[in-house]
Amino acid sequence: MNHLPLIIKREYLAKVKNKTFLLMTFLSPLIMVGFISLVTYLTTLNNEIIRTISVLDESEFFKETLISTEYTKYHYLDGVDLQSAKSLSNQASSYGLLYIPNLPIDSVSEEIKFLSEDAPSLTFITNLESKIENRIKELKLEKSGVDLAKIKAANTNVNLGQESYEGVKTSKAGSFMKLAFGGFAGYLLFMFIIIYGNLIMRSVIEEKTSRIIEVIISSVKPIQLMLGKIFGTSLAGITQFAIWIVMIGVLMLSSSLIFGVDLSATPQQEIMTEAMNNPAVNSELQGYINDFRALPLWNLIIAFVLFFTGGYLLYSSLYAAIGAAVDNETDTQQFMIPIIMPLIFSFYIGFFTVLEDPHGSISTIFSHVPFTSPVVMLMRIPFGVPLWEQLLSLFILVVTFVFTVWIAAKIYRVGILMYGKKPSYKELIKWLKY
Amino acid sequence: MNDLLEVQGVSKKFADFQALSSVTINVPKHSIFGLLGPNGAGKTTLIRIINQITMPDSGKVILDGEPLQPHHVQYIGYLPEERGLYKSMKVGEQALYLAQLKGLSYKEAKKRLVYWFEKLGISHWWDKKIQELSKGMAQKIQFVVTVLHQPKLLIFDEPFSGFDPINANIIKDEILQLRAEGATVIFSTHRMESVEELCDHIALIHESKKILDGKLEDIKRQYKTNTFEVGLSTKHKTALKQTIAERFEIATADFKSLEDDLKLNIKLTPNDSSDDLLAFLSQNASVNHYKELIPNASEIFIQTVKNNGL
Numbered sequence: 001m002n003h004l005p006l007i008i009k010r011e012y013l014a015k016v017k018n019k020t021f022l023l024m025t026f027l028s029p030l031i032m033v034g035f036i037s038l039v040t041y042l043t044t045l046n047n048e049i050i051r052t053i054s055v056l057d058e059s060e061f062f063k064e065t066l067i068s069t070e071y072t073k074y075h076y077l078d079g080v081d082l083q084s085a086k087s088l089s090n091q092a093s094s095y096g097l098l099y100i101p102n103l104p105i106d107s108v109s110e111e112i113k114f115l116s117e118d119a120p121s122l123t124f125i126t127n128l129e130s131k132i133e134n135r136i137k138e139l140k141l142e143k144s145g146v147d148l149a150k151i152k153a154a155n156t157n158v159n160l161g162q163e164s165y166e167g168v169k170t171s172k173a174g175s176f177m178k179l180a181f182g183g184f185a186g187y188l189l190f191m192f193i194i195i196y197g198n199l200i201m202r203s204v205i206e207e208k209t210s211r212i213i214e215v216i217i218s219s220v221k222p223i224q225l226m227l228g229k230i231f232g233t234s235l236a237g238i239t240q241f242a243i244w245i246v247m248i249g250v251l252m253l254s255s256s257l258i259f260g261v262d263l264s265a266t267p268q269q270e271i272m273t274e275a276m277n278n279p280a281v282n283s284e285l286q287g288y289i290n291d292f293r294a295l296p297l298w299n300l301i302i303a304f305v306l307f308f309t310g311g312y313l314l315y316s317s318l319y320a321a322i323g324a325a326v327d328n329e330t331d332t333q334q335f336m337i338p339i340i341m342p343l344i345f346s347f348y349i350g351f352f353t354v355l356e357d358p359h360g361s362i363s364t365i366f367s368h369v370p371f372t373s374p375v376v377m378l379m380r381i382p383f384g385v386p387l388w389e390q391l392l393s394l395f396i397l398v399v400t401f402v403f404t405v406w407i408a409a410k411i412y413r414v415g416i417l418m419y420g421k422k423p424s425y426k427e428l429i430k431w432l433k434y
Numbered sequence: 435m436n437d438l439l440e441v442q443g444v445s446k447k448f449a450d451f452q453a454l455s456s457v458t459i460n461v462p463k464h465s466i467f468g469l470l471g472p473n474g475a476g477k478t479t480l481i482r483i484i485n486q487i488t489m490p491d492s493g494k495v496i497l498d499g500e501p502l503q504p505h506h507v508q509y510i511g512y513l514p515e516e517r518g519l520y521k522s523m524k525v526g527e528q529a530l531y532l533a534q535l536k537g538l539s540y541k542e543a544k545k546r547l548v549y550w551f552e553k554l555g556i557s558h559w560w561d562k563k564i565q566e567l568s569k570g571m572a573q574k575i576q577f578v579v580t581v582l583h584q585p586k587l588l589i590f591d592e593p594f595s596g597f598d599p600i601n602a603n604i605i606k607d608e609i610l611q612l613r614a615e616g617a618t619v620i621f622s623t624h625r626m627e628s629v630e631e632l633c634d635h636i637a638l639i640h641e642s643k644k645i646l647d648g649k650l651e652d653i654k655r656q657y658k659t660n661t662f663e664v665g666l667s668t669k670h671k672t673a674l675k676q677t678i679a680e681r682f683e684i685a686t687a688d689f690k691s692l693e694d695d696l697k698l699n700i701k702l703t704p705n706d707s708s709d710d711l712l713a714f715l716s717q718n719a720s721v722n723h724y725k726e727l728i729p730n731a732s733e734i735f736i737q738t739v740k741n742n743g744l
């Protein structure tokens with residue numbers, strides 16, 4: 001008799017109706033969005049202040065370089081000494097005082113100072129430094145008699161157009177993006193496993209703690225019970241995750257509408273936009289967009305769904321096996337690390353070997369080993385993996401999953417009968433035959 | 435085919451512990467069969483083999499003429515010794531779930547549950563969670579779940595532990611009723627006296643072996659020693675005792691009564707009948723108490739163990 005749908009239904013309802021589960025489902029997005037909004041709000045408070053920078057430019061080199069913008073105002077002080085400039089700047093509660101002493105162009109750079117009451121923002125300082133650097137460079141070039149216009153005209157930005165023999169365009173930036181895709185998929189898998197793997201494990205232990213195990217096991221086959229628990233709990237997990245995503249989306253949207261928290265209008269953003277307008281960065285960005293278009297998107301989406309599901313099921317069957325082997329939850333702690341290790345390991349393989357050589361032997365092997373394949377294969381696919389390799393890897397993954405569930409079911413059944421005795425191998429084989 | 439269940443030469447070993455060695459029992463249809471023996475004798479292992487929870491190393495089990503198969507679980511109702519229910523599930527949902535696992539349809543399960551809940555007066559528990567119920571209440575629900583799918587074979591492992599006397603009696607009556615409706619019942623317990631009055635067949639299990647089985651009446655007849663327990667009123671206690679001892683083998687008896695001056699266990703000689711003894715006693719004293727001593731299951735068990743030199 002096939003009781004699987006019945007068991008899945010019970011496990012699903014048992015999880016979904018659980019008060020803690022319900023509470024977490026609806027409270028987590030609230031807490032999360034609450035925190036994000038709070039942090040963003042506080043950042044905005046901090047950022048909305050227009051930064052006024054007093055400038056005491058005794059050298060007069062920088063008059064045209066530092067131009068006020070919407071959030072950053074440069075206020076030039078004239079005819080005062082450093083001491084009074086400090087107190088003036090302090091009185092005006094400026095963000096800080098930029099001091100450029102009257103020195104020749106070759107030695108001025110070492111004496112330029114930024115004075116402020118509190119430590120200034122790092123992005124601001126970096127931005128200011130680059131402005132000053134550029135200006136000094138220009139002045140030095142002018143001094144040595146070079147025509148600036150010619151230099152600007154001679155500036156070239158090279159970005160090698162990479163292309164495979166088949167005519168598929170790639171780029172170095174694209175490689176990172178491809179890895180990022182696999183990395184993101186792996187991260188999602190990792191989170192899912194950590195959150196819901198435990199739930200499955202506890203659900204397997206449940207029959208033992210409530211002592212219903214013998215009644216259940218005299219009605220259904222343990223493998224059905226195991227599969228039912230894994231699928232039921234996973235469905236509950238997916239439900240919760242979907243609710244989270246929808247709720248977080250809606251809450252974020254409404255919170256930004258209500259509180260007017262807008263990330264785009266900050267001085268930080270302004271500095272970023274400035275950098276974007278730089279032609280070199282711009283062409284790289286264009287490259288990203290091109291690379292994204294060149295990705296085998298359908299293959300990626302389908303592979304993501306399949307490998308994510310396969311990887312998740314495999315790891316949850318490991319959790320189920322642990323649940324089957326122990327009598328209570330406190331005994332499970334020691335098993336957690338061996339489970340998580342291969343997953344972390346697959347990230348390292350992904351980032352160190354796939355980037356270097358996506359079709360090398362190490363990458364290829366680990367994209368077929370079931371415990372690492374979900375992450376490594378997803379990182380490799382954007383670089384182009386033949387379909388048969390993907391299918392083989394997926395096949396190995398699914399077979400391993402079924403095998404692990406089967407083992408878990410055996411452990412589960414043997415577990416109740418052994419009275420703490422270690423079963424002999426001969427017996428285990430006998431059990432496996434049943 | 436008079437036996438519903440035949441266990442033929444079943445052995446089971448856990449690592450280096452022999453749980454069952456070549457046990458053979460036959461459970462006749464419509465009987466109440468007592469599987470008796472001390473803790474650790476192997477009763478539960480045998481029951482688990484019948485329920486296909488564990489597999490025998492050797493030997494076979496035949497249910498209603500067929501070797502045991504996975505689908506047979508729906509013909510068996512099993513109340514294990516280690517029993518519990520899902521704590522956070524509602525009583526009704528849980529009973530429905532377990533009944534469906536035993537092969538009943540949702541509709542049928544619901545109908546029968548309503549009937550049983552009304553019969554036992556527990557309908558108002560339907561929406562309660564198990565954790566809100568007492569142990570005895572939970573046991574009642576477990577009992578209902580065990581019998582709900584109308585199994586041919588009912589197996590109760592230590593059935594009355596956890597029940598108060600009133601509920602134990604209710605459950606006893608229900609079991610007798612089920613037997614009358616055609617079920618065969620196996621009781622397994624180490625408290626032999628608790629089920630003895632219910633059983634018509636017994637098997638004694640001791641240290642993995644079956645040491646005795648058969649109809650309870652036959653066994654009792656076989657083990658009785660023709661000894662009578664008597665309570666007498668007399669003014670001449672010592673003299674009377676002397677007189678009886680001259681003709682019969684006697685021993686001091688120990689039972690509670692109000693009037694008796696002399697309490698004795700008297701064993702008949704092969705030449706005497708019960709009537710002869712009663713006539714003899716009446717001549718010498720007034721007889722208040724006269725009862726044949728029939729050995730109970732635990733006495734038979736101890737006797738058998740001793741006799742077999744085990």
